[in-house]
Amino acid sequence: MRIRRMAVRGQAVVVLVILFSLLYPAPAAHASWLDRIKDIYQLPSNVEQIQKDYEATKQQLEEQKDKLSEAVKQSQEIQDRLLSQNEALKKDNEQLQERLKAMEQVALDKDKRNRKITYMVITTAALVVGYFLLGRVFRFFVWQRRKRGMR
Template sequence: MLARQISAIHVIGVLAIVIGFMFPVSAAQASWLDRVKDIYQLPENVEQIQKDYEATKQQLKEQKDKLSETIRHSQETEEKLLKQNEALQKENQLLQERLKAMEQVALDKEKRNRKITNMVIAAVLLVVLYFVLGRVFRYVVWRRQKRHMR
């Protein structure tokens, strides 16, 4: 009995479609037929959507791979620059130590030169003082002898 009901429903459906094609179609029926056609075209649309989805998925995967590669390259560059920065910092520290040492040598040399200059000036002053005191002593002795002689 169930098979007869299904078969009767099919027959009625086929008759309705045949009658629909035989009589002129009004605007309302055209819209209904367009909907039916759209329903049958849905699998094509689904296939297109699936193709678009797969293409988009592939593009996303490619972009993700490119991004991963860019991140990896960026990290390598960062590590390289950090190592280079450390090397430059060590070199800078060595250069600063050398500069301090050179400044200290220059200060020591300046102090030594000042001491030598002071010693030379002191020696010259002592020699001059010796001659001046010698002259003053002779003058004083000469004056005393002159007083005693009178």
């Protein structure tokens, strides 16, 4: 029984190998020496095409390199121009800051002067009013004394 199973398995393996070999595609036939010689003669035209493609690619690369260097120059010029404008604006800003400080100082000085003038006017008015009041009070006391002295 054991031998029979092995025989059946062996036959099954043989059938599978045959089926597999029938279903598996055959490898392509190798080219003959004549085809190889033809390919060798066709190589120079292929090399020439590759060389043309190489030259075209090289030319495109040079053009792109030139464009890139031009773009770099333009961006550098723009950057330099912007930096000079920035410096000019910084100077203008500093001048405006100085003017603003000067104007603020003038306003503070004007306020101080106005306060001093106000204090002086108020003090002068108070002194004048005080002088008249003191004169009236003095006259009143003198009048009261005279009135007592006459009695």
